[in-house]
Amino acid sequence: MxxxxxxxxxxxxxxxxxxxxxxxxxxxxxxxxxxxxxxxxxxxxxxxxxxxxxxxxxxxxxxxxxxxxxxxxxGTAAEIPKRPEATPEMAEAMELEQSGSMAIPRGIVNLGNTCYMNATVQCLRTIPELKEALRNFSPPTDPSLAPHDPTAQSLTVSLRNLFSFLDKTGDPLQPLLFLQSLHAVVPTFAQKGPRGGLQQQDAQECWIEILRVIGGFLPSNKPAIDSNPLGRREGATATDCQSNMIEQYFSGLLKCSYTCKEADEPVTSSVEKFMSLQCYIEHDVRYIESGIRFGLKGEVDKPSASLGRNCVYTRSSLVGRLPGYLTVQVMRFDFGKYTSAVAGDEMVSRKILKDIKFTFNLDMFPFCTPELQARLAPMRGRFKQLEDSRDEKKAGEIETEKGAEVPELPLPPEDPGSNNSGYYELIAVLTHQGRSINSGHYVAWVRQEEEDWIKLDDDKIDQVDPATVLKLSGGGDNHIAYLLLYGSRSYELAAAAPRKKKKK
The missing domain is CATH 3.10.20.90 (Phosphatidylinositol 3-kinase Catalytic Subunit; Chain A, domain 1)
Known part of the structure; x- marks a missing residue:
């Protein structure tokens, strides 16, 4: 043994x-x-x-x-290096780097069907708040403060160290430590195939598990009122789900209404938390927005108080809180019965290759509750004022100033970690190539600057143009978008930037 x-x-x-x-x-x-x-x-x-x-x-x-x-x-622990204080020389070096060629990050070596993990890590590294929270994390030295499950702490520490190593120039990294920690937390990821090699795993499951585990060690900067939004009073506020930094920046709230199809019952409602929104590929869905809208409606089987048994309810949901970073999962994989002359009937995983268009900009305002729309309105008004002031520029005039001066509307109520306008920008795409969730290959595509994108295929790093990223929408056996990571659009950055052509 x-x-x-x-x-x-x-x-x-x-x-x-x-x-x-x-x-x-x-x-x-x-x-x-x-x-x-x-x-x-x-x-x-x-x-x-x-x-x-x-x-x-x-x-x-x-x-x-x-x-x-x-x-x-x-042995003695190594001291965690502190972030150096900014100096004029460092600022000048950063300015020169930004004006020159794009800095290429380090790749991650594939240790045998670990592309799902590598792509997930590279996408999550695009989030500054997550990197900062991990950088500030230190394991408790007092045994009484140590977690009951040391493997969860191990995963958080190893992710912190992996992020730190990836920020430095050098050869591709072998994530041996992080892989072992991940296997300890999720033993199914350590399963091996008939030939002894590691089996391919689902990147979306890896994404959710990593965030779930490290969330227990990364406190939010605002105390939670109630970390369990299910069954709360109607009108629950956005701060009700901020029990840790991950929930603060990655989780949102859905206000769901249920109508019984088999009995005349009052409509019931609940507030439910989500870590990602699903884009369902059904009927005439051709765009991410319509797939999200389709996913917010549906039918569920649940107990009926009046009938004393389970029956079908129609569910209709609206977003009550938008997270600062929104993950959209394109539901590419389906399990269904497949009949063959050799194997007969068997349940298999199938991949839907349909072309589902996505854009660099996403507006979630139409999917929100009226209460949230009212809270988003002031910041949306600021964005509109900024766009209107720039549209009024004379034809042919070159905009050189840092930003247009516009009257400042009042800010929406503060909710740290949330999106305060409904406007998002695409910052990363995780793709899958292959016909099954149990096989194929995962790759990360990450935005570094406004127009700069890179493809992180394990240890192979390539610069790509934005048009190539938009071609990841599907329709064939090439790389197809599976997870889309959107970050909140910053009004301050938009106001400071010179006018640019709108991206589709």
């Missing part, structure tokens, strides 16, 4: 139920300890009785390994 569950004692801290796999290099186990303690592997001394763990083999430990033993870890 190559796998053992062991305890590691580091000073006054104990880490229990850690997986030790002798089929893997000792460096993998040391990487797990690095995630928990921030002690670099080169500083670690792992002891059992009088024996020291080798860098390359388990030979000295193997005869004594069994479930439940306690290992000793010696």
């Amino acid at each position: 190559p796998k053992f569950s062991v305890t590691v004692k580091w000073g006054k801290t104990r880490f229990t139920d850690l997986e030790l796999n002798t089929d893997e290099s000792p460096q993998v186990f040391k990487a797990q300890l690095f995630a928990l303690t921030s002690v670099p592997p080169e500083r670690q001394r792992v002891l059992y009785k009088a024996m020291t763990l080798s860098e390359t083999e388990w030979s000295a430990f193997s005869p004594h390994l069994r479930d439940g033993i306690t290992l000793m870890l010696l």
Whole structure:
């Protein structure tokens, strides 16, 4: 049995139920300890009785390994580097870099069907608030403050370190530590195929699991009123779902109404939280907006108080809170019955290749409740004033000023982490190439500047033009958009930027 569950004692801290796999290099186990303690592997001394763990083999430990033993870890944690203070020289260097060629980020090595993880990480790295929250995260040193599940903390630490390494120039990284932490949190991701290699996994599931786990360690900057929006009073406010930084910036609220189709019952309503909106590919859906609208309506099977049994209800939803970063999942994969002469009837995963157009700009205002629309109106008015003032420029006049001077309408009520206008800009696309969710290849496409996009295909990085990104809408066997990440449009940046042609 190559796998053992062991305890590691580091000073006054104990880490229990850690997986030790002798089929893997000792460096993998040391990487797990690095995630928990921030002690670099080169500083670690792992002891059992009088024996020291080798860098390359388990030979000295193997005869004594069994479930439940306690290992000793010696070593001091590396200090997390602080962000350097801005200097005139640094500002000048940044200005020169922006005026020159685009800085190309580091790639991530595919460790065998780990493209789903690599693409997810590269997309999430586009979010400055997430990078800042991870940069400020430090594992608790007091054992009483340590989480019940050390694997969750390990994943948060390893993602923080991975982001830090990716910000530095160099060769593509091998995300061994992060992969092991992810496998510990989601064991199904560690499943292997008939030939012993890792199986392909769903990037959307990876996306949600990463955000779910690290959210427990990244506090919001505004206390939550109620982290469970289900069944709350009508008129619940947007701040009701901000229990941590992830919910603050990534989660929204839906106000849902249910009408029974089989009995004359009063319409019921609820407020539900979402981490992504689905774009359903049904009927005449050809655009992201119509797919989202279709997904906000539907039928559900739920208990009926008057009939005493389950029956069909029609559901109609409107958005009650818009997150600062909106994830849209294009529902490409479907499970259905497939009949063949060899296998007969079997349930298989099928991919819908239909062309679903998306744009660089998304306006969510039409999908919002009247109450939210009223809160969004002031900032939308500012955007309109800005556009109108620029449209009034004389034909042929070159706009050189930093921004147009317009009367400032009152700001909407403050809700940190939310979108205050309904306007979004596309900042990343995660695509899938292949015919099944259990196979194929995932790639990240990320916006760096206003018109600069890069393709991050594991360790291969290429610059692409915006027109290429819009061609990821589907219709064939090439890369097809699966997840779209939109960020709130900034009024301050829009006002400071010179006038540009509108993007479709």
